[in-house]
Amino acid sequence: MMKKSEILACLKANKNISAYELSIIDKDSRELFYVLDHLEINRAVKVKTVTVKVYVNDKKSTGVSSVVVTAADDVKSLASKLSKAVTRAKSAKNPYYPLAERKENLKDLKKTKKDLNEVATKVAKAVFKADVYKNGWINSTEIFVSNFKEEFINSNGVDHVSERFKIEVECIPTWSNKKEEFELYKFYESDKTDYKKISEEIDEILNLAKARSVAKTLKDVKLPEDLPVLVKNDMLEYIVSGFAQDLHYRSQFMHDNHYSKGDKVSDTPFDLTMKPVISGCSASRKFDSHGTLLSSVKLIEKGVVRNTYGDIQFGYYNKEKKISGNLPVAQLNAEGSEYKKAPHLIIENFSSPQLESDSGYWGGEVRLARYFDGKKYIPLTGFSIAGNIYEDIKNVKFSKEEAQTSRYNGPKYMIFEGIKIS
Amino acid sequence: MLDKYLRSRIPDAKKLVKDLRKSFDYVSILGTCVNTKRISVSTRINSLDEVDNECGFVIKVYKDGRYSEYSCNDIRDLKASAVKNAVKLEEVYSKDFKVRMLEEKEHVEDYLREDPSKLTNKQIIEKLSAVKDELHKKEGRLINVNTAYVKRQTSKIFVSEKKCLSQKYDWINVMLLTVVRDGDNIKSNYSAQGEASSDLALDKFTKEAEDVLNISVKMLDAKPVKPGTYTIITDPSISGLIAHEAFGHGVEMDMFVKNRAKAVDYVGKYVASPLVDMYDGAASCLSAASYFFDDDGVEAHSTQIIKKGILQTGISDSLSAMELGSEPTGNGRRQDYQRKVYTRMTNTWFGPGKDKYEDMIKSVKHGYLLCQTNNGMEDPKNWQIQCTASYGLEIKDGKFTGEMIAPVVISGYVIDLLSSISMVSDEVTVHGSGMCGKGHKEWVYVSDGGPYLKAEAKLG
Numbered sequence: 001m002m003k004k005s006e007i008l009a010c011l012k013a014n015k016n017i018s019a020y021e022l023s024i025i026d027k028d029s030r031e032l033f034y035v036l037d038h039l040e041i042n043r044a045v046k047v048k049t050v051t052v053k054v055y056v057n058d059k060k061s062t063g064v065s066s067v068v069v070t071a072a073d074d075v076k077s078l079a080s081k082l083s084k085a086v087t088r089a090k091s092a093k094n095p096y097y098p099l100a101e102r103k104e105n106l107k108d109l110k111k112t113k114k115d116l117n118e119v120a121t122k123v124a125k126a127v128f129k130a131d132v133y134k135n136g137w138i139n140s141t142e143i144f145v146s147n148f149k150e151e152f153i154n155s156n157g158v159d160h161v162s163e164r165f166k167i168e169v170e171c172i173p174t175w176s177n178k179k180e181e182f183e184l185y186k187f188y189e190s191d192k193t194d195y196k197k198i199s200e201e202i203d204e205i206l207n208l209a210k211a212r213s214v215a216k217t218l219k220d221v222k223l224p225e226d227l228p229v230l231v232k233n234d235m236l237e238y239i240v241s242g243f244a245q246d247l248h249y250r251s252q253f254m255h256d257n258h259y260s261k262g263d264k265v266s267d268t269p270f271d272l273t274m275k276p277v278i279s280g281c282s283a284s285r286k287f288d289s290h291g292t293l294l295s296s297v298k299l300i301e302k303g304v305v306r307n308t309y310g311d312i313q314f315g316y317y318n319k320e321k322k323i324s325g326n327l328p329v330a331q332l333n334a335e336g337s338e339y340k341k342a343p344h345l346i347i348e349n350f351s352s353p354q355l356e357s358d359s360g361y362w363g364g365e366v367r368l369a370r371y372f373d374g375k376k377y378i379p380l381t382g383f384s385i386a387g388n389i390y391e392d393i394k395n396v397k398f399s400k401e402e403a404q405t406s407r408y409n410g411p412k413y414m415i416f417e418g419i420k421i422s
Numbered sequence: 423m424l425d426k427y428l429r430s431r432i433p434d435a436k437k438l439v440k441d442l443r444k445s446f447d448y449v450s451i452l453g454t455c456v457n458t459k460r461i462s463v464s465t466r467i468n469s470l471d472e473v474d475n476e477c478g479f480v481i482k483v484y485k486d487g488r489y490s491e492y493s494c495n496d497i498r499d500l501k502a503s504a505v506k507n508a509v510k511l512e513e514v515y516s517k518d519f520k521v522r523m524l525e526e527k528e529h530v531e532d533y534l535r536e537d538p539s540k541l542t543n544k545q546i547i548e549k550l551s552a553v554k555d556e557l558h559k560k561e562g563r564l565i566n567v568n569t570a571y572v573k574r575q576t577s578k579i580f581v582s583e584k585k586c587l588s589q590k591y592d593w594i595n596v597m598l599l600t601v602v603r604d605g606d607n608i609k610s611n612y613s614a615q616g617e618a619s620s621d622l623a624l625d626k627f628t629k630e631a632e633d634v635l636n637i638s639v640k641m642l643d644a645k646p647v648k649p650g651t652y653t654i655i656t657d658p659s660i661s662g663l664i665a666h667e668a669f670g671h672g673v674e675m676d677m678f679v680k681n682r683a684k685a686v687d688y689v690g691k692y693v694a695s696p697l698v699d700m701y702d703g704a705a706s707c708l709s710a711a712s713y714f715f716d717d718d719g720v721e722a723h724s725t726q727i728i729k730k731g732i733l734q735t736g737i738s739d740s741l742s743a744m745e746l747g748s749e750p751t752g753n754g755r756r757q758d759y760q761r762k763v764y765t766r767m768t769n770t771w772f773g774p775g776k777d778k779y780e781d782m783i784k785s786v787k788h789g790y791l792l793c794q795t796n797n798g799m800e801d802p803k804n805w806q807i808q809c810t811a812s813y814g815l816e817i818k819d820g821k822f823t824g825e826m827i828a829p830v831v832i833s834g835y836v837i838d839l840l841s842s843i844s845m846v847s848d849e850v851t852v853h854g855s856g857m858c859g860k861g862h863k864e865w866v867y868v869s870d871g872g873p874y875l876k877a878e879a880k881l882g
Contacts, residue, residue, distance in 0.1 A: 001495055033762060035680050038519030041489040044508040045760050047478060048495055065470060070477035071496035072427035072455070085472075091543055092461070092470035117511060124515040140680050170861055172682065174803070183682065183803040187862055254466060255565050256601050256608055351808035352799030356829065358601065358608045359641075365808035365833045367801070382806060384833050384882040386646065390606075422649030422882040 001048055001071050002078065008153070010078045011052065016086045019055040019099050021291065022153040024048065029146035030116040036139065037128050045146075054082060055099070056089040062096045063089035097316040100291040102157035108286055110163045113147060119193060120145045123167060126195035130202035136175040136210055138202065139183060144168040158291040165191055166282045171202055175209040182213040184349050184367060189406040191282045208348050212368045215379035221371060223421060228344040229385060230399070230413040235353040237408045239362065239389060240330045242355050244274055247299045249310030249318050256358065258390055259305050266393050269302035270334035274309050274327035281329040283407045292325035332410030336400025339415055346370045346377075346413070347385065360390040363420075386420045423534065424590045425455040425577035427477065432588070434498050435581035438481070441502035443583065448484035448523050450582035451497065452717055454759045461543060461571040463550035465558070470543060478759040481505055487520025489741070493760045522744045526584045526719070533589040533714035537573065539620035546571050549624050553631045557600065561635055563642070565608075566601040569627075573620065574867075580719035589714040593867070594620045595855050596627040600638045609828075611638035611794070611812065616710045616854025616869060637794075637813065644813060644828035649882040653789030653817075654832070655782055655874055658851035660811050662870030663795045665700055666770045666858065668807045668836045669693070670870075671800030673702075673727055674753070674860075675738035676765040679745045683802045685733060693733045694840035699773030700728035702737050704752055709869035710854035711768035718754035718763060725751045731841075739765045757864045764860050772872030775846025782845045782876050783817060790814035790881070791822070795856070796829055805836035814881075834880040845876035 004024065011020045031043040050069035055062060065088035067081045123143050131138045145167055152160045169188040174181050186205040188198060231239070243265070251257040259265060276294035277284040287293050290312045297309040308320070315323040351365040363386035370377040396414055403412035435451040442449040455477040462469045480493045483505070490509035494500065550569040557567050572595045580587040594617055601610045613634045617623035656664065677683035685693075694700075704713050704722035715721050718740035725737050738746070739754030742765050755766035783791070794812035801807070813828040832839070852871035859865050 027760075031762070032515075034516070035519075037517045039488060039514060039516035040519070040521055041491065041762065042509060042511055043491040043493070043762060045493040046508065047493060047760055066472055068472065068475035068477075070427070070455070070475075071498075072425075072477055088470040088472075088543070091547065092463075092468040094467055094469075117513075121511075121513050121515050128515070139682055170863070172680075174682075181681075181803065185861060254601075256603065258606060258608070351801060351806065352797060354797055354810065354831075358610045359828070361829055363831070365799070365806065365831065367804075367806065382833075382835075384649075384831050386831070386882060420646075420649065420882075 001050065002069060002073055006075060007050065007052065007069060007078065010075060010082060013079065014082050014086065016056065017054050017082065018057040019155045021053040021099065023051045023289065024151040026149040027146060028116065029144060030120045032120050032124055032143040034124070034141040036137065037131065052082070054085040054089055056086055057096060060096050061093040063091070063093045065089040095317060097313045099154050099156050100158050100312055104293065105158065106160040106162060106286055106293060108162040110165070114165060114193070116145045116147065119167070122193070122195055123169060123198060126198040127169060127171060127202050129199045130206060133206060136173065136206045138206070139172040139174045142170040152287060152291045154291050160287045160291060162286050167193065169198060171205065173202070173206045173209040175206070175213040177213040182209055184209045184212060189282045190280055191284065192280050208368055211370065211379035212381055215368060215381035217380065217382045221378055221380060223345065223371065224343055226417055227421070228339060228342070229416045229419040229421070230339065230344060230346040231416070232347070232403065232413050233405060235347065235350060236414050237405045238353050238355045239414060240272065240332060240408055242357050242389060243272060244299065244330055245357055247305060247308045249308055249314035249320065252308055253314045253317050261305050261308065263305045264303060265300055265305060266303040266396055268334065268396050270300065270332060270398065271298060271302065272300040273298045273331045274324070275329050275331055276327060278329045278331060278409045280404050281406055281409060283328040285328050288326040290325070292323055294325040294327055297324045297327060328407065330408050332408070334398040334411055336411060337397040337415060339397070339399065343374050344372050345421070355389060360388040362387055362389045384422055387416065392416045392419065424532065424588045428453045428455050428577050428579050429588070431497055432579055432581060432586065435579065436586070438497055438500060438502065439581055439583060442481070442483055442505060445502065445506055446483040446485045450482045450580065450585070450719065451479055452759065453479045453579040455577045457575045459573045461546050461550065462569065463547060463554055464568040465554065465566045470547070476758050480756070480759045483509065484523050489521060491762065521741065524740050524744060526582060528584045529719070530586045535591040535618065537592040537594060537618065537620055541620050546620070546624070549628065553598065553628055557631060557635050560632070561602065561639060563602045563604055563639065564600060564635065565603045568599040570597045571624070576713070580715060582719065585719045587715050587719055591713060593618065593710055593854070594623045596623040597855070598627060598631055598634050600635045602638045602642060604642050607642050609638055609641035611641060614853070614855035618708055640826050641813060641828050644826040647814065647827040647830050647881050651878060651880050653786050653876065654879045654881070655786065655789070655791045655817070655876050657791065657793045657874060658871045659795045659853050660792045660809065661772050661872030661875050662770065662853060663798050663809045664839065665772050665872055666767060666868065666870040667798030667800050667809055668839065669700065670702060670767045670770045672802035672805060672836070673736035674765040674767065674802070675736040675742040675746060675748070677802045678736060679742050684805050685736060685802070688733045689735065691733060692731050693837055694728055694731045695843040696731040697775055697846045698728055698731050698840060698843055699726065700771070701726055701773060702753070702767055702770045704768040707769050707771065707852050709769040709852050710856065710867045711869055716752045716754040717756045718750065720750045720752045720754060723752040737765060737767065739763050755866050757866055761864060764864060766860065766866050767858060767868055769852060769869045771850060771852050771870060772846070772875065774848050774850045774873050777845040777847050779847045779874050782847060782874055784820035785845065785876065786817040786820060789817050790827065790830070791817060792830055792832070807832060807834050807836055807839060831882045832879050833882060839877055839879055842878040843875050847874035849873060
């Protein structure tokens, strides 16, 4: 693979290039694939991904095109690729926008690097520590443990480098009710080596598979009208991401946004803040793909839109004074409501949660829910829920319990009323 | 022609295989170079870019009943000892278990399928721009038109002791998204063409553009469906979605190995109406997943999965076939060279029947024609369905009423849905523009399709 200095020299040698961005990502990963508790295959990944963005600008317009530098490239082939990229950039111009300016160059390097094989083995042990049930088991497990080093350089002198670490576990729990076997799906992701938490998460999903094995359908259980519906995990993350997307500079520029500054989203006084980093959220980043150092933005305050956010291109188009950058993780703050004593329905696992940002449709087929009838929880399966998020958000409530996903930190449950259950 | 760089690495691959065979019982090397050109012309933003390009290698070795893999950028000057060190585990957490070793037959061949079109970037931009401008003239509520032309050129080599294969193939997608707005009411619709020729893909894109816009406008007045069980006619895209999501994932035979597929108990039994035939395979038709050999170096197959309603067989990668004592069907696929092989669908479709589409519509007392793939999710163990159509058109007494519902979620039990199929149209369309994940990751290019199907289904 070409050296960074050689790539930069090629970029500077092409006089038709007005500006450039260079991204270098080193990935070092160890992966374990289990069938039951048998290791079937182990993998090591050690790759470098190098991408150059070539800009051809004048006062009014920007043209940009990418080049991926591979191991096949040398000075001659890269020079040829850059010339072709210049031609492409000239062919598809957009209104002018600047590159990120140098303010402070980030050097965020880890003091000690984790031994990936050792961590992967400890994760495997943590997963199988929860595999203790007679009628339930972990059918298959995939473990990914990765170190990333990300460098960003642009022609304005921006020169950032950052390292991060990530654990991912995909797990299929199965439970037998002696007539039939039932499974669910679990994907765990974190930037922390919290092995106890991994064991707890796997134990929880195994017990949910157990609940699915005895779950009833809506033929067996009649639900009351206007039952509060609680959603969590990936659906909650989808909903929050949907609002964040709507308030992105890009949506505002494209005119397909539902909200603008000053609009009331909800009667419930919740706050939504987009942040660069939340400890434990593996999507955290300190700079974005344009090299902008990220800064937090409170999008919604007490249920009202206060700000928008986004990258330098659309921020410039929208004449934003301060560019936040593409912020990756969301913090939601709200007063928790008491829901536990009255009947309610907790959606534990969707087949595939859906949210259409244009129409506002949200819902999906439910693989497992737990219905609290006022006295006890009854597992339910085989039904769907549907709503319109732009209507349903107006009276949303939140739980006191908190939770975290790869992109979200805040209340564990969003609580909706008037949701269609069928 | 095959990527020059990959061709230059074939001697390196052969040497590395030879060196690694001194330490391992089986060795293979897959090299991949993908070049993707993307031209996008939209109402507000344009681009002409190379995206998702990749180039790299994955080395697979077998020893002591377990496989190991090493993914890297290059194999020139890569020492066997470096591969051994990379895949070495100091501590192995595993119960005693031995996977069987792959057995291969001698095979040396080069394959080629290239886009015959000679269109320049300028000509493609003009075609995309013409459609965008024409649509804006027709509808004032149209706020965004996004068009995109994507040409994906894939080169791969596969080298082991007994095999030396190379392939280069192109696939072209042309997409259109229309977004309309009436106050706070925003709706969108899309079309996606997939063809082996740029000319053909762009022609189809141009012909369908006005319909795409008209449907997005009609969606502004669409109502939610009243939940219940209805007679449905599925258009070829929804037939394909059902073939793929509701049934196809359940016959991926790595799921059989893991005892994760209900289908394993149904081989040789009815799983659908006797009117139903279903196929999968890179060689089953020419579409998005029509490669010549898979990522295990197995030649493309065409597999009949369902014959007259009876489940015949599943589809498999090499390792799953080895474990199950069956022949691999050329369905071993990786997202890219950095990821593992899984059993994956390719081009998945229901076969044609004998009914005419017009007769099928006339036969519906009250129901919906469901159109346009929106979303789907598999449940191979328990065969629950989630398939979402972008919209449905109401039919009463054999005629369209003009009412539209959107979106429409089909749910229920797979066998109930497939067994309820009562009419199958006589023409098949396969849509070569999809991507498919396994669980919630591992994305590969796929196609699916079929004829129009009449069935009974729960809608919500």
